[in-house]
Amino acid sequence: MNLTNTMLLAASLAVFSAFSADNASIIERPETVSTNHFYLGNRLPLEPSEFISLPIGSVQPKGWLLEVLKRQRDGLCGHLGEISVWLQKDGNAWLSKDGKGQYGWEELPYWLKGYLQLAYIFNNPKMIAESEVWINGALNSQRANGDFGPDQKFDDDGTRDFWANMTMMFCLETYYEHSHDPRVIDLMTKYFKYHLSLPDDQLLTHYWQKMRGGDELYSIYWLYNRTGDAFLLQLADKIHRVTADWEMDGTLPNWHNVNIAECFREPAEHYLQTHNSAELRDTYADFNEVRKRFGQVPGGMFGGDENCRPGYSDPRQAIETCGMVEQMLSDELLMQMSGDPFWADNCENVAFNTYPAALTPDLRALRYLTAPNMVVSDAKNHAPGIQNGGPFLLMNPFSSRCCQHNHSMGWPYFNKHLWLATPDNGLCAAVFSASEVSAQVGDGGQVRVTEETHYPFAEKIRFALHADKAVTFPLYLRIPGWCKSAGVSVNGKKLPVRPEAGKYVRIERKWKNGDVVTLNLPMKISVQRWTANHDSVSVNYGPLTFSLKIGERVERVDSAATAIGDSGWQKTADPMQWPSFGYYPTTPWNYGLVLDAAHPEKSFSLKKLAWPKDDYPFTPQSAPIQILAKGRLIPEWTLDKYGLCAVLQPIPAWSDQPVEKLTLVPMGATRLRISAFPTVSDLPEAHRWQAALEAKTGKPEYRVSASHCNEGDTLDTLNDGLEPRSSNDGEMLRMTWWDHRGTAEWVQYDFAAPKKISSAEVYWFDDTGAGQCRVPESWRLFYKSGGGWPPLGAAADFQVKKDGWNRVEFPAVETTALRIEVQLQPQFSGGILKWRVK
Ligand SMILES: [Zn+2]
Secondary structure, eight states: OOHHHHHHHHHHHHHHHTTOBTTEEEESSOOOSSOOSSSOOOOTTSOOOSSEEOOTTSEEEOHHHHHHHHHHHHSHHHHGGGTBGGGOOTTBGGGOTTSOSBOOSSHHHHHHHHHHHHHHHTTOHHHHHHHHHHHHHHHTTOOTTSOOSOOOBOTTTOOBOOHHHHHHHHHHHHHHHHHOOHHHHHHHHHHHHHHHHSOGGGSSOSHHHHHTHHHHHHHHHHHHHHHOOTHHHHHHHHHHHHSOOTTOSSSOSOOBHHHHHHHTTHHHHHHHHHOOHHHHHHHHHHHHHHHHHHOOSSSSOOOBSSBOOTTOOSTTSOEEHHHHHHHHHHHHHHHHHHOOHHHHHHHHHIIIIIGGGGBOTTSSOBOSEEOSSBOOBOSSOOTTTSSSOSSTTSBOTTOOHHHHHHGGGHHHHHHHTSEEEOTTSOEEEOSOOSEEEEEEETTTEEEEEEEEOOTTSOSEEEEEEEOSSOEEEEEEEEOOTTOSSOEEEETTEEOSSOOOTTSEEEEEEEEOTTOEEEEEOOOOEEEEEEGGGTTEEEEEETTEEEEEOOOEEEEEEOTTTTOOTTOOBOTTOOTTTSOEEEEEESSOOOEEEOOOSSOGGGGOEEEEOOOOTTSOOOSTTTOSEEEEEEEEEOTTOOBOTTSSBOOOOSSSEEOOSOOEEEEEEEGGGOSSBOOSBOBEEOSTTSBOOOOOHHHHHSSOSEEEEESOOOTTSOSTTTTSOOOOSSTTOTTSOOEEOTTOOSOEEEEEEEEEEEEEEEEEEEEEEOOTTTSSBOOOSEEEEEEOBTTBOOEESOGGGOOOOSSSEEEEEEEEEEEEEEEEEEEOOTTOBOEEEEEEEO
């Protein structure tokens, strides 16, 4: 330790000692006056690192995390090279020197990002060799101008698609941490010089890469911290400039679930360079805006079953597996940038409650979408209840192209960030799981800390120190935001500090071999209300949320026959070896909870069971904690016309069904689940649940069809009873004939049974000022009569008024079908928000 740093460290310790007794203190953030001597944090003039991640291999998983990573190694991730068409080597653009060839997009680096870490965690020679084939492919592909990787260009303007390279750079960084191969530094330096030389209008030109420039920004700073090349800071500003604006007030540039989870951290990254704390706040604002509109649900994520869509914020809306693992990585990186334990809390929430349910327990198959309320997981089309049409809910190892590859990084990065280095040469237990960390600390001594725990299924975490000789350094322990009564002891002696939720305990002492620190995080049952989703309730116990235990029937189906349309697999991949699985309920799921009004948490009791012998707690059978509850069936709550559990309704819901004992199990263990519950009451003032019409009649009241409907819009909500506020009501779903312009178009209702009608009302969609849809030039109404389609109403009655209903009355007719024909305005498209008939 040099003199300057010794003095700085002494100064920082003096600050701490003012608040501490017995070398222990409670702090909000680590002090950044000193710089870690052993691990590379941010280089000036970047904002100093609050925490620094340790090189790959420093953290070894234990307990359930080790079991999960073993299953990942032996499951889909470990074998994807034998299945995915994008990972076959023959003709692969990732292995070609000039970037020509096939399969040269995100899939390979998505997979390699996690697979490579897995190879190092298990020190598996075969996996390391396999990884290095691809790493060398990238390293050998650099062209004279500095570009590397597959030479993907856009058809329309010939500019380069750099998106996949952003992900490959994360792989190269992991490889460098392990190998210190100077070719990585050389390649990245030349590549970034090439980017600096490109005019703005040739850099991050199209959708995905424009949204995701924050990933490139991360790697620019990674390299800058290692080389100090000043041009990199110039490039960082340029990349920020050409990236989509994630610093907008009260909105986002884009509502795609993966883009959000991955890109909301971009302002916080750029803050490292500008020191403008407004940019750091913008990242929090993005997070909060998404949670406010679409994240009023348990599990740490939000409803974005492809995109977040206004009107689709019920807990039955899903999130993509890519969205989960990107959110976890963003949380882990934000912990280091901001020092705020809030991000570790969110990371644990997603990791424990949401992500495990996206895969089968053996980690051999996964699904694209998972929702907090999800009662069927099959190969059927559920659009537009979820946005995508196709088999998006089936556990299929041949399918879900992006998630199939990208899921690989979820647990390895989680493992890497359990432990972080601190600026004052210490260590922080940031996210909790059984593990062992090896690191240099204090004045250079080597220490191992073994973390023994069944957390998040247990309250107690035991840290055992191993060191050849005594070494003085600070140990930081994160106190989760949910824990109001944490306690810490060293060698059995309780520390005289009162740990505060959402802060850190810092213990500085001369640590000796065999020292033991015990962190106790008492967990309590608590009830969370989601006021924006009809006051539905979730039940938490510490970091875990609980879901209704639903009996599962698991049905094996053919993977090739049920894959999503854009899937691709190798000729030798055997669907019999890699089957798919649908999950169906065998017990009722449509319960509301009976709650003690004054003390809701008293409505539940805890049941602890044995730790699973196979160390895998994420199934309804093996989870070692259950919560017992009481509820009544709500018979009217059924699947809706999309085959999804119908959206929630006002509570308490009225039910006179008998009160039953219910078992709740950890949400992460349930592939079928209800996690946001209605409450029930048999009192007369309770709300009557409105049954889905389809449930009564067995078939829809009517079918809607049109000459055309834009892919992102829907015909299904034209007659849902909602009242638009204007013709450009952004909260309202709509149908549009986009991108047809100036054409004659139609939309039609076909009734299940002859219907008597005497009026029709249309609310036109018109986005003047924002888009290219206008009220039509004219329209008419026709009804089916025998073999013909006579008109209804008088021509003069057909108005094309904006921001209101356009009503037509006529002598009653009985018919089985009704059709609107429109003539769109020249050059413009058009659409309808609502169409009511009586
Ligand atoms: Zn995905």
